[in-house]
Amino acid sequence: MASAPNTAQPAPSICYLWHGGDQGEPAPPGWLDLDEYAARQSEANPPGTGRVRAEQPCFSIFTSGTTGLPKASVMTHYRWLAAMAGVGGMTLGIRRKDVFYCCLPLYHNNALTVAWGSVLSMGASLALDRKFSASQFWERVRHYDATVFCYIGELLRYLLNVKPCPTDRQHRIRLITGNGLRPEIWDQFEQRFGIHRIYEFYGASESNIGFINLFGVSQTAGFTPLPFAIVEFDNDTETPRRNHNGFMQRIPRGGIGLLISEVTPRRPFDGYTDPAAGEKKLLRDVFKKGDCWFNSGDLVRDQGMHHIQFVDRVGDTFRWKGENVAAGEVEGAMARHPDIDHGVVYGVSIPGCDGRAGMAAITLSPGVTLNGPGLAQHLNRLLPAYAVPLFLRIRDHQETTGTFKYRKVELKQQGFEPDQVAEPVYVLLDSQRGYQPLTAELARQIQQGEIRL
Incomplete structure (x- = not known):
C-alpha cells in the first residue's frame, strides 16, 4: 500500500523590506529594497488570492500596551472588509475626490483599517504623513488639501493645547473619525476648528463589536x-x-x-x-x-x-471614600486649567485606608510654576471632594504609547512616596492652603496614619 503524500506546507521564510526614504538610502545587507522589489512584481493578482477565505487571518496587530505588554491580536479578512464597508462606505460616505489625511502609524488599526479601508471603499486618496505634530498639524492638512482625517487617543486634546491662531478654520476638512474624543472637550474642539461632523467610534483590535456615531449625536461613541x-x-x-x-x-x-x-x-x-x-x-x-x-x-x-x-x-476607575472616581473625568477637569498641558490621573494605595487615593502626574505649560492654591480651588470647583487628587507629581513630559495613550503602569507602581519618585511630589492636606511639597516627614506621617487624608 502506497504511503500518503506529505501535504505539510513549509514554514514561510521572513523577509525584511527596506524603504530608503526621501534620500534613497540603499538597503542594508539581507534586506530587500521595497521600490526595486515592487517594480518587478506583476500587476495581476497572485494565484493564491483565489484561495483566501474570509475567516482566515489577514494580519496580526498589537494592542497599545497601556496596562502591560502589547499583545498580538488576530485580524481576519472578514473583519477588515466589514470595517471597510461599514465605516468608509456606509457611515462616512467617503467620495472619490476626498483626500484622507492620516498621521497615525500603520501598526495601529485606525490607520491600517479605518483610514486605508475607507479610502479603498470608494477609490479616494490617502495622504499618509510621517508623524503627528501638534504645531504643524493644520499646515500639513492644508498642504495635502485634505478633506477627512482620523484621530486617536489624546491627539485632539494636543491640538487644543496649541495656542489659538487666525488660521484654525482655514482648511477643507468636512469630517473626522476616530476614538478617544473626551466629552469634556468635544464642543470646544468642534467650535474652535469648525468641524461639525465627528464620527467618534468605539472598537478594539481584538474586539468582536464596534460602535460608531452614525446619527451625528454629540458626545457619544455611537450606535x-x-x-x-x-x-x-x-x-x-x-x-x-x-x-x-x-x-x-x-x-x-x-x-x-x-x-x-x-x-x-x-x-x-x-x-x-x-x-x-x-x-x-x-x-x-x-x-x-x-x-x-x-x-x-x-x-x-x-x-x-x-x-x-x-x-x-478598567483600572482607570478607582474607589475612594466609598465613591467611584473616573480618571478620565478628573483628567478633563485638569485639562481646563490654563497652566496644565497634560494631566494623567490614577489611584495609589495608602496604608490603613480603604480604596485608592487620587494622584495626578502633571506637565505644566512652558515657563509656568505650580500654583498650589489656585489648582486646588480650580479642581474643587469642578469636581466632588472625593475626586480631587490628593497627590501631584510634576513631570517634564508624559510617557505615551505609540498611539498617544498615557502609560500608567509604572506611575501606579511608584506611588506617592518621595523616595520612590524622582520628581517633585505635592500633597493636598488643606483645600484653602492648596498643594504643598510632600516632604519625607509628611510622607512618614501619612504612611503611619498620623495624618489622615
Whole structure:
C-alpha cells in the first residue's frame, strides 16, 4: 500500500523590506529594497488570492500596551472588509475626490483599517504623513488639501493645547473619525476648528463589536446593531458582579458598567496569537449556562437607543471614600486649567485606608510654576471632594504609547512616596492652603496614619 503524500506546507521564510526614504538610502545587507522589489512584481493578482477565505487571518496587530505588554491580536479578512464597508462606505460616505489625511502609524488599526479601508471603499486618496505634530498639524492638512482625517487617543486634546491662531478654520476638512474624543472637550474642539461632523467610534483590535456615531449625536461613541450588554462592575476587585445565582446583572439606562459583547459563530472572537491570553478575555455563564461573552475591559455609560459613551478603562476607575472616581473625568477637569498641558490621573494605595487615593502626574505649560492654591480651588470647583487628587507629581513630559495613550503602569507602581519618585511630589492636606511639597516627614506621617487624608 502506497504511503500518503506529505501535504505539510513549509514554514514561510521572513523577509525584511527596506524603504530608503526621501534620500534613497540603499538597503542594508539581507534586506530587500521595497521600490526595486515592487517594480518587478506583476500587476495581476497572485494565484493564491483565489484561495483566501474570509475567516482566515489577514494580519496580526498589537494592542497599545497601556496596562502591560502589547499583545498580538488576530485580524481576519472578514473583519477588515466589514470595517471597510461599514465605516468608509456606509457611515462616512467617503467620495472619490476626498483626500484622507492620516498621521497615525500603520501598526495601529485606525490607520491600517479605518483610514486605508475607507479610502479603498470608494477609490479616494490617502495622504499618509510621517508623524503627528501638534504645531504643524493644520499646515500639513492644508498642504495635502485634505478633506477627512482620523484621530486617536489624546491627539485632539494636543491640538487644543496649541495656542489659538487666525488660521484654525482655514482648511477643507468636512469630517473626522476616530476614538478617544473626551466629552469634556468635544464642543470646544468642534467650535474652535469648525468641524461639525465627528464620527467618534468605539472598537478594539481584538474586539468582536464596534460602535460608531452614525446619527451625528454629540458626545457619544455611537450606535451598534450587534448584541452587547453593560453589566455591574466591582471596582475594588476589578471583576463583574454576579448575583446569588452566579449570573451577571445589566445596569439601568444612564448607568456605568462593564461593556461585554456576545461571542457567537457569526460574531466570533478571533483572539490573540497566544491562546491563553485570548481565554482571559472571555466570560462564561454570564446570563445563562453555556453562553460566552467578550470582556472589553472598558467602562461605558448606557445612553439608551443602543448608544454608549466611553468612560474609562478598567483600572482607570478607582474607589475612594466609598465613591467611584473616573480618571478620565478628573483628567478633563485638569485639562481646563490654563497652566496644565497634560494631566494623567490614577489611584495609589495608602496604608490603613480603604480604596485608592487620587494622584495626578502633571506637565505644566512652558515657563509656568505650580500654583498650589489656585489648582486646588480650580479642581474643587469642578469636581466632588472625593475626586480631587490628593497627590501631584510634576513631570517634564508624559510617557505615551505609540498611539498617544498615557502609560500608567509604572506611575501606579511608584506611588506617592518621595523616595520612590524622582520628581517633585505635592500633597493636598488643606483645600484653602492648596498643594504643598510632600516632604519625607509628611510622607512618614501619612504612611503611619498620623495624618489622615
